[in-house]
Amino acid sequence: MIKNLSYFGDPILRTKCKPVEKITDEILKIAQELVDTVTAHNGSGLAAPQIGYDLRMFVVVLSDQVDKSGNPYDEEPKVFINPVITRASKEKNLKSEGCLSIPNFYEEVERPREIDVEALDINGNLFSEKKLHRWRARCIQHEMDHLDGILFIDRFSEPLKHRHNQALQLLEMRFKQARTIQGDPFKQKGLK
Numbered sequence: 229m230i231k232n233l234s235y236f237g238d239p240i241l242r243t244k245c246k247p248v249e250k251i252t253d254e255i256l257k258i259a260q261e262l263v264d265t266v267t268a269h270n271g272s273g274l275a276a277p278q279i280g281y282d283l284r285m286f287v288v289v290l291s292d293q294v295d296k297s298g299n300p301y302d303e304e305p306k307v308f309i310n311p312v313i314t315r316a317s318k319e320k321n322l323k324s325e326g327c328l329s330i331p332n333f334y335e336e337v338e339r340p341r342e343i344d345v346e347a348l349d350i351n352g353n354l355f356s357e358k359k360l361h362r363w364r365a366r367c368i369q370h371e372m373d374h375l376d377g378i379l380f381i382d383r384f385s386e387p388l389k390h391r392h393n394q395a396l397q398l399l400e401m402r403f404k405q406a407r408t409i410q411g412d413p414f415k416q417k418g419l420k
C-alpha cells in the first residue's frame with residue numbers, strides 16, 4: 229500500500245526511532261508499504277518515519293554499481309531492519325543528495341566514502357553489505373540518519389546552511405501549514 233509521505237516540519241522526522249523487537253505481521257506490512265511508497269515516488273530509498281512510523285527500518289533501491297555514464301542502477305527494493313553501520317571510512321566525499329520529505333531540494337553533503345552495514349531482513353536473518361562506496365553507501369547513510377531524526381540539511385557546511393537558511397525556514401513553515409490538510413500537501417495545494 230502506498231502511504232502518504234511525512235514532510236519537513238513534521239515532528240516524526242525529528243524523532244529517534246525505536247528498534248524493531250520482533251518481525252510481526254505489522255512489521256511485514258510496514259516493510260511492504262516502504263517498498264510500495266518508494267516505488268511510487270521513484271525514490272532511491274525511504275525510511276519508516278517518512279511514512280509515519282518511528283521504527284528503525286528503511287528500504288534502499290540504489291545499487292552500488294554504476295553504468296558506463298556513472299549513473300547508479302536501481303535494484304530490487306531491499307528492506308533493512310535495525311540497521312547498524314559497522315564501519316565507516318575516515319575518508320569522506322561530497323555528493324549531491326535530495327530527500328522525498330524535502331521535495332525539489334538538492335545539495336552536496338559530506339559523508340564517509342565507504343561503509344559496511346549490517347541489518348535484519350524481513351525474515352529476521354542478519355545480513356551484511358561490505359565495502360559499499362558509491363551511491364548505495366550514500367543512500368544508506370542518508371536513511372540511517374532518518375532513524376535518528378537527522379535530515380541531510382543538518383549536515384550542510386556552514387556556508388550552505390547560511391545560504392539556505394531562509395528558504396528552509398519558509399519550506400518548514402509551509403509544510404507545517406499543509407500538514408493540517410489530509411493527504412499529500414503538494415498535490416492538494418498544487419505546489420509540486
Ligand SMILES: [Zn+2]
Binds near residue numbers: 326327329
Ligand atoms: Zn530522506
